[in-house]
Amino acid sequence: MNFREKHNLTHQLTHDLGMEVVKGNYAVGGGLxxxxxICSLYNVSRSATREAVKMLSAKGLITSRPKQGIRVMPEHNWNLFDTDVLSWILSSKPSIQLLHEFTQMRVAIEPQACALAAVHANAEQLRNIEDALNRMRDADNGLDDPLEADIAFHTSILEASCNRFFYQLTNFIATALRVSIRYTNKIKGVHGADVLKHQHILDTIKSRDSESAYKASKEILDEAIELIETQFVERTISVPVVNAD
Amino acid sequence: MNFREKHNLTHQLTHDLGMEVVKGNYAVGGGLxxxxxICSLYNVSRSATREAVKMLSAKGLITSRPKQGIRVMPEHNWNLFDTDVLSWILSSKPSIQLLHEFTQMRVAIEPQACALAAVHANAEQLRNIEDALNRMRDADNGLDDPLEADIAFHTSILEASCNRFFYQLTNFIATALRVSIRYTNKIKGVHGADVLKHQHILDTIKSRDSESAYKASKEILDEAIELIETQFVERTISVPVVNAD
DNA sequence: AACAATTATTTAAATGATAAATAAGAAACC
DNA sequence: GGTTTCTTATTTATCATTTAAATAATTGTT
Structure with a gap:
């Protein structure tokens, strides 16, 4: 999926080992x-192996110490906001539960980003949001990719928040949207009235109305959460009370 | 500061190079x-160098390709939620601006985490929050470290949110708090009434009142933001006026 | 039983050699 | 002249081998 997968041997190996770890094929604390x-298993040299191990340890998935070997770190150490780690998790164990958690994070981030954008966005950033909105309109008429346009819109707002931490979450949000579409847009008809709602977000940001921008964004996300939660129930109902949690 | 700094040669080099990049000593897109x-500059072998480069590229700071060399990635690629990257940035260019951005992120995350905790927290997780609160009380009486107790409290709520993305931000929030204390607690008297406010958060979570939990947390953070913003103004104003006395 | 010394295993680091990728310049071509 | 193709030089990528350092497990001592 990622262009880095086949970039070179080390990246390939990093990818393969990363997937193994994420899949849970090695016990936490236990060991790879x-x-x-690894060299003989994958038929690669020592340096390729070491470099892959270093990359994974940089992402928080594993540690390696002399005599002790290479060990899986507890999951809360994994850097989930790393694009690679995120994509490994998604491709190895996708679930509505995960999408739900994703969207809860979006609920936290995006309305706040809109509020900040309303305060801080400069002319160029406003234009970028507007451009993205126009792409959504085009998409509605079959002239652009609806998903990419949607992503561009949400991303441009993160950038306009003028906060590097929010902007950093671009990839996270983009991934969330890509996953989301797999589940939700199958049910819900694509766009149409959505463009209007996004237009409303832009309007509130333009008019520097921080509070309304927050609300406008929150509204859309609350709908998304609701949609996921109904899905959630539908799918879990078929299993006899697995987990109350 | 981090125990990894002197862990071994590769980590040391990773740290040194990472700092150089974060400090902006090499142009973006330009090159290291x-x-x-690097081998001769730092007097290390190629394997150490290569492994350090791999770690930094895993954190999104650089890329390296044949013939092209090692290049600094644009800042929005840096993984700011990585503990190392974060600490490098903080130690190389700390600023109130950065603390401000930090706290804006906290405003997004923590109230939402409280709301989720109110819905999802199990008995053990509630106990953990309570334990942390007791540590804060102890700290108020000089029996525990106030900063660490505060961090424990906020962390335990993130864990209780039962959302792995929120929980992942533990380190981020902890770092934010550690930085925060340098600026804000110098002005504001330490704790006292704060324990009551935190108690209130726990109460709302315990009573499963999601909305009140959100508000209780938001209130504390809004105060923090306000405090930072006054600092912000004071410090920018005082540039032309050397000494008000 | 507690502690100290030894050993064996594993990663860490250095070195050297070859392969692959590619940016830049040279040559051929239209 | 301008475009394309080929060559070359540089740099990272990979492999192989050796030595060092760290440390878990074992053995020996008191």
């Missing part, structure tokens, strides 16, 4: 094969 | 010294 074993 | 040059 030793450096030497 | 070549592999060979």
């Amino acid at each position: 094969p030793s450096e030497a074993d | 010294p070549s592999e060979a040059d």
Whole structure:
């Protein structure tokens, strides 16, 4: 999926090992094969192995120490906001539960980003949001990709928040939207009235109405959450009370 | 500061190079010294260099390709939620501006986490929050470290949100609090009434009152933001006026 | 039983050699 | 002249081997 997968041997190996870890094929705290074993398992040299291990440890998935070997770190150490880690998790164990968590995070981030954008966005950033909205309109008429246009809209707002931490979440939000579409847009008809709602967000930001911008964004996301939660119930109902939680 | 700094040669080099990049000592898109040059500059072998480069590229700071060399990635690619990257940025260019952005993110995250905790927290997680609150009380009487107790409280709520993305932000929030204390607690008297406010958060979570939990948390953070913003103004104003006395 | 010393295993680091990728310049071509 | 294709030089990528350092497990001592 990612262009980095086949970029080179080290990246390939990083990807393969990362997937193995994320899939839970090695016990937490337990251990991966030793450096030497990985070399023979994957038929690669020591340096390729070491570099892959370093990359994974940089992403918080594993640690490696002499004599102890290579160990899986507890999940809360994994850097979930890393694009690779995120995509490995999504491709190895996609679930509505995960989408739900994703969207809860969006509920936290995006309305706040809109509020900040209303205060801080400069002329160029406003234009970018507007451009993205126009792409959504085009998409509605079959002239652009609806998903990409949608992503561009939400991304442009994050950028306009003028807060580097919010902007950093671009990839996260984009991924959330890409996953989301798999589930939700199958049910809900694509766009149409959605453009109007997004237009409303832009309007509130333009008019520097921070509070309304927050609300406008929150409204859309609350709908998304609701949609997911109904899905949630439908799918869990078929299983006899697995987990009350 | 981090125990990893002196962990071993590769980590040391990763740290040193990471700091250089974050400080802006190399132009974005421009380039770091070549592999060979880094080796001689830092007096390390190629394997150490390569592994450090891989770690930094895993964190999104740089890329390296044959013939092209090692290049600094644009800042929005940096993984700001990575503990190392965050600490490098903080130690190289700390600023109230950055603290402000930090706290804006907290405003987005924490109230939402409280709301989720009110819905999802189990008995053990509630107990953990309570324990942390008791530590804050102890701290108020000089029996515990106030900062660490505060961090424990906020962290325990993130965990109780039962959302792995929120929980992931533990380190981020902890770092934010640690930085925060440098600025804000110098002015504001330490704790006292704060314990009551935190108690209130716990109460709302315990009584499963999601909305009140949200508000209780938001209130504290809005105060923090306000405090930072007054600081912000004071410091920018005082540039031309050397000394008001 | 508690502690100290030894050993064996595994990663860490250095070195050297070859392969692959690619930016830049040279040559051929229209 | 301008475009394309080929060559070359540089740099990272990969492999192989050796030595060092760290440390878990074992053994020996008191």
